[in-house]
Amino acid sequence: MKITSVESFILHVPVTGGGIADSTHNISHWGVVGAAIQVEGGLTGYGFTGTHAYLPGDQLITRCIDTCLAPLLLGQDARDITRLWQTIARNPALQWIGRAGISTLAHAAVDVALWDLKAKDAGQPLWKLLGGQVREKVRAYNTDIGWLSIADDALVAGAKSAVQQGFTGIKVKVGSTVERDLRRLTAVRHAIGPDITLAIDGNGKWDLATCQRFCAGAQGLDILWFEEPLWYDDVKGHAQLARSSSIPVALGEQLYTTDAFAEFFAQQAIHWVQPDVTRMAGLTEVLRVCDMANAFRLPVAPHAGDMSQVHVHLSYAHAACAVLEYIPWIQHCFTDPALVVDGYFRLPQLPGAGTTPTVDALARYRQPVA
Numbered sequence: 001m002k003i004t005s006v007e008s009f010i011l012h013v014p015v016t017g018g019g020i021a022d023s024t025h026n027i028s029h030w031g032v033v034g035a036a037i038q039v040e041g042g043l044t045g046y047g048f049t050g051t052h053a054y055l056p057g058d059q060l061i062t063r064c065i066d067t068c069l070a071p072l073l074l075g076q077d078a079r080d081i082t083r084l085w086q087t088i089a090r091n092p093a094l095q096w097i098g099r100a101g102i103s104t105l106a107h108a109a110v111d112v113a114l115w116d117l118k119a120k121d122a123g124q125p126l127w128k129l130l131g132g133q134v135r136e137k138v139r140a141y142n143t144d145i146g147w148l149s150i151a152d153d154a155l156v157a158g159a160k161s162a163v164q165q166g167f168t169g170i171k172v173k174v175g176s177t178v179e180r181d182l183r184r185l186t187a188v189r190h191a192i193g194p195d196i197t198l199a200i201d202g203n204g205k206w207d208l209a210t211c212q213r214f215c216a217g218a219q220g221l222d223i224l225w226f227e228e229p230l231w232y233d234d235v236k237g238h239a240q241l242a243r244s245s246s247i248p249v250a251l252g253e254q255l256y257t258t259d260a261f262a263e264f265f266a267q268q269a270i271h272w273v274q275p276d277v278t279r280m281a282g283l284t285e286v287l288r289v290c291d292m293a294n295a296f297r298l299p300v301a302p303h304a305g306d307m308s309q310v311h312v313h314l315s316y317a318h319a320a321c322a323v324l325e326y327i328p329w330i331q332h333c334f335t336d337p338a339l340v341v342d343g344y345f346r347l348p349q350l351p352g353a354g355t356t357p358t359v360d361a362l363a364r365y366r367q368p369v370a
């Protein structure tokens with residue numbers, strides 16, 4: 001499986017309702033920034049990272065793929081996934097300019113493309129290649145009803161309608177004011193009843209004192225987890241919050257390395273583990289985090305199911321995975337989309353990682369790589 005070409009691409013796909021906001025971001029499009037890797041014989045693997053569709057930034061990632069990573073891959077055997085991961089992640093020149101950041105996002109796209117190739121070559125969906133189905137169903141929780149930009153009435157209506165559609169879990173964004181967020185969550189909990197799981201996501205906005213005040217007020221709401229309550233890299237802050245509140249702490253969507261997760265594990269600063277193959281250096285690195293979570297007896301809830309596609313395969317095949325996020329913005333862009341039926345992710349069917357874009361998506365959403 002000799003690699004004959006590596007080509008980058010950028011897609012900008014509109015999000016729900018023309019635009020959404022969480023506590024820290026306000027976006028209209030999702031960026032699918034990726035690589036198509038072809039091998040002798042013509043088989044092509046696809047992988048991508050996710051961005052907020054900031055074109056100059058996206059073009060730094062594609063330039064990294066084309067000029068830094070492609071030369072390390074051309075002529076190599078695509079089946080040597082771990083060796084190639086090491087070649088890129090431990091390349092002396094590359095690691096000097098970024099052990100995290102653009103280089104990792106570019107690496108994510110490439111690593112996933114190699115997994116896609118390996119599964120296609122085997123004629124199997126990735127979950128099969130990862131060792132097979134360890135659970136019958138992967139439960140989805142709906143984040144798309146819970147944006148901070150959604151007005152109170154619409155939030156409650158959306159939560160109810162998600163439950164009617166079969167979702168057994170939802171997530172609501174917080175990080176405006178403690179009073180407003182508690183009011184919204186109380187209304188939502190009342191509307192959905194006690195049996196639906198309710199998680200919240202602060203996207204790193206508040207400081208420790210605000211989080212503690214919020215958690216004291218949220219005691220009766222049966223919150224499944226408080227996600228990214230504090231700044232993403234703040235290990236000791238999350239450890240303090242985890243000790244001082246009974247609401248479990250979730251995080252990981254903004255962590256780039258296994259080392260970063262290891263520090264949160266060691267300091268008991270995390271309860272729910274949320275790695276992302278589009279943020280870390282691909283599935284190769286996320287598998288290490290999932291294994292580590294397993295050893296610490298912590299559940300994994302990978303970030304954004306349909307927005308990585310790969311997380312659906314991972315969640316079917318890895319023992320540590322418990323539940324998976326649903327944000328349907330880009331699912332229509334793939335040939336084997338990560339669909340949710342009656343609140344559960346459909347088992348992927350086609351050979352590969354589910355990352356092959358449709359011809360239509362490539363034509364409709366494509367942006368210039370430079």
Ligand code: 0YR
Pocket residue numbers: 022025026027143201203253303304325
């Ligand atoms: C929008 N999911 C998240 C989106 C979402 C973010 O910035 O990227 O809210 O990915 O936190 O858990």
Ligand code: MG
Pocket residue numbers: 201203227228253
């Ligand atoms: Mg989040």
